[in-house]
Amino acid sequence: MVMTADSDRTERAARLTPFFELQLRLARRVRELNGGALGDAVLRYTNFHRRFGLGRVTDRPAPAWRPYVEALRRLTDLGEQVALTQATYLGSPQEIWPSPGRTGFGCFACDDLPAEDLSVQIHFHNGDTDEAGGPLAAGKLPRRKSEMAALVAHIIATRPTVTHIRGRSWLYNLAAYRRVFPPDYGAAAAPIGSEPVNLQGHSLWGQAIDSEEHLRPAMAEAIRSALPAMDPAAPWRAFPLGVLATRSPLRSFRLFYGV
Numbered sequence: 276m277v278m279t280a281d282s283d284r285t286e287r288a289a290r291l292t293p294f295f296e297l298q299l300r301l302a303r304r305v306r307e308l309n310g311g312a313l314g315d316a317v318l319r320y321t322n323f324h325r326r327f328g329l330g331r332v333t334d335r336p337a338p339a340w341r342p343y344v345e346a347l348r349r350l351t352d353l354g355e356q357v358a359l360t361q362a363t364y365l366g367s368p369q370e371i372w373p374s375p376g377r378t379g380f381g382c383f384a385c386d387d388l389p390a391e392d393l394s395v396q397i398h399f400h401n402g403d404t405d406e407a408g409g410p411l412a413a414g415k416l417p418r419r420k421s422e423m424a425a426l427v428a429h430i431i432a433t434r435p436t437v438t439h440i441r442g443r444s445w446l447y448n449l450a451a452y453r454r455v456f457p458p459d460y461g462a463a464a465a466p467i468g469s470e471p472v473n474l475q476g477h478s479l480w481g482q483a484i485d486s487e488e489h490l491r492p493a494m495a496e497a498i499r500s501a502l503p504a505m506d507p508a509a510p511w512r513a514f515p516l517g518v519l520a521t522r523s524p525l526r527s528f529r530l531f532y533g534v
């Protein structure tokens with residue numbers, strides 16, 4: 276069979292549909308407990324806005340979000356809402372990576388502007404699944420490290436005042452992710468405590484899928500079974516792996532990658 280961009284997108288939409296359903300289940304549960312419009316819960320607690328190629332939500336959703344929430348408002352059945360989400364995804368442009376204001380290096384990106392404490396945050400996305408495995412497979416470690424080395428060289432060249440690199444994601448729970456970085460950076464990863472977690476991206480939702488974007492059955496079941504007792508003020512607690520934050524001096528990265 277000849278694969279075209281359209282057939283790729285159709286396959287991807289079908290593959291992602293159980294992930295859409297899981298996210299809709301969580302948003303519906305928040306709405307059930309908190310009231311308000313389902314569209315608001317979906318905007319806040321799913322990553323659909325980004326999945327539909329509309330980027331990160333800043334002050335308000337992109338204008339192209341509106342037809343989706345209006346159609347969603349007319350539906351009460353979960354199956355119909357999932358079908359609408361799948362169809363909307365199918366008709367949407369590619370997800371934006373890196374987001375505006377960030378510079379990308381393969382699977383990594385960094386913020387262009389440092390924070391007040393002179394640290395720069397890094398971000399990860401899966402842009403490297405093939406027959407050799409996902410982006411965190413042991414065989415891909417040299418590639419991930421060279422991307423990080425390029426990112427560090429870029430920070431040194433463009434932001435000479437930066438002193439630290441920081442990160443914030445469920446991924447720091449994984450030894451396979453931490454091994455990409457200097458040991459002190461991985462070792463410093465700690466839970467963020469009672470801080471609210473943004474569910475509009477992958478910093479928590481990412482744990483529910485594997486590198487081929489199939490739902491992980493055990494993770495999905497853990498999230499589903501946490502919904503009945505979910506605290507509507509803290510839906511992020513329904514996830515088995517929490518967000519960890521970490522921060523290390525830039526010089527650790529220079530030494531580790533030899534930059």
Ligand SMILES: CC(C)(COP(=O)(O)OP(=O)(O)OC[C@H]1O[C@@H](n2cnc3c(N)ncnc32)[C@H](O)[C@@H]1OP(=O)(O)O)[C@@H](O)C(=O)NCCC(=O)NCCS
Binds near residue numbers: 446451481484
């Ligand atoms: C991160 C992601 C690629 C991992 O999926 P995967 O199919 O396990 O991917 P890989 O094949 O690249 O990784 C394999 C390695 O990760 C480890 N791993 C992945 N998920 C794990 C988990 N939940 N628990 C323990 N180890 C895990 C595997 O054990 C393996 O390590 P090993 O080579 O030492 O055995 C996938 O979850 C994903 O794409 N998520 C969305 C992106 C995301 O989360 N972004 C975060 C942005 S903040």
